[in-house]
Amino acid sequence: MFDGIAHRYDLLNRVLSFGQDVSWRRRAIRLASAGDVRAALDVGAGTGDLALALAGGGVPEVVAVDLAAGMLARARNRGRGRVALVVGSAEALPFPDASFDAVVAGFAVRNFGDLDRALADMRRVLRPGGRVVILELSLPPMPLVRALHLLYLYRIGPVVARLAGSTAEAYRYLPGSIERFPDPDRFAGMLRDVGFARVRYERLTLGVATVHVAET
Numbered sequence: 001m002f003d004g005i006a007h008r009y010d011l012l013n014r015v016l017s018f019g020q021d022v023s024w025r026r027r028a029i030r031l032a033s034a035g036d037v038r039a040a041l042d043v044g045a046g047t048g049d050l051a052l053a054l055a056g057g058g059v060p061e062v063v064a065v066d067l068a069a070g071m072l073a074r075a076r077n078r079g080r081g082r083v084a085l086v087v088g089s090a091e092a093l094p095f096p097d098a099s100f101d102a103v104v105a106g107f108a109v110r111n112f113g114d115l116d117r118a119l120a121d122m123r124r125v126l127r128p129g130g131r132v133v134i135l136e137l138s139l140p141p142m143p144l145v146r147a148l149h150l151l152y153l154y155r156i157g158p159v160v161a162r163l164a165g166s167t168a169e170a171y172r173y174l175p176g177s178i179e180r181f182p183d184p185d186r187f188a189g190m191l192r193d194v195g196f197a198r199v200r201y202e203r204l205t206l207g208v209a210t211v212h213v214a215e216t
C-alpha cells in the first residue's frame with residue numbers, strides 16, 4: 001500500500017494535516033536529539049522526514065529502515081547520502097543489540113503487524129540510557145472535536161487524496177487504523193510492558209497526534 005502512495009505521500013501529509021505535521025515532527029526531533037546522540041534509527045522511515053531532520057540536526061550516524069522500498073527510494077532522492085537506507089521489518093530489525101542512542105518512529109507503529117514485537121525490538125537495539133520517540137496519529141479526547149475529526153478523516157480525506165492523484169483506498173484505511181490503535185494511556189502501558197522506563201506522552205493539536213517518549 002505504501003509503495004502505491006509514495007509519489008503523493010509528502011504532499012498529502014502537508015495538505016491533510018494543514019501543515020501541522022511539520023511542527024509535530026519538529027517536536028519529536030527535539031525530544032529525540034536531547035543529549036549526546038551519535039547514532040539514531042528511524043523505524044518505518046518512509047520518505048525519510050524524521051531521519052533527514054536528525055541528520056540535518058547534526059546526528060552523525062542515521063539509519064532509516066522501512067518495509068516499502070518505494071517509500072525509501074524517495075528518501076534516497078532527498079537524502080543525498082546523509083542517511084543509510086535499509087529495507088527491513090520493524091518486527092525483526094536487522095541490527096545488533098544496543099546499536100543506537102535514539103530510535104524514532106513517525107506515523108508508523110500504527111501500521112505494524114506485530115506491535116509488541118516491534119516495540120521489544122526497538123528496545124533491543126537501543127543502548128542503555130537510550131530513548132525512543134514515537135509520533136503517532138491519535139483521536140482527540142474531547143467528544144465533539146473527536147467526532148468532527150473522524151468525520152473529516154472518513155469523508156474529506158479520501159476525496160482530497162483522490163484529487164491529489166493518490167489512491168482513495170489508502171486514505172480510507174487511515175481513519176480505521178487510528179481508531180483501532182491503542183489510546184495514549186494504553187500505548188504507554190505497552191511501552192512499559194516491553195521494559196521501557198520513564199514513559200510519558202504529550203498530546204499535540206488537541207490530541208490529533210501524540211508523541212510518546214520512553215527510555216531504556
Ligand SMILES: C[S@@+](CC[C@H](N)C(=O)[O-])C[C@H]1O[C@@H](n2cnc3c(N)ncnc32)[C@H](O)[C@@H]1O
Nearest residue numbers: 002044045046066067068071089090106108111
Ligand atoms: C505512514 S508512513 C510513515 C512514514 C514516515 N515515518 C513519516 O514520518 O512520514 C508508515 C511507514 O511504515 C512502514 N511500515 C509499515 N509496517 C512496517 C513494518 N512492519 N516494518 C517496517 N516498516 C513498516 C510503511 O512502509 C510506511 O513507509
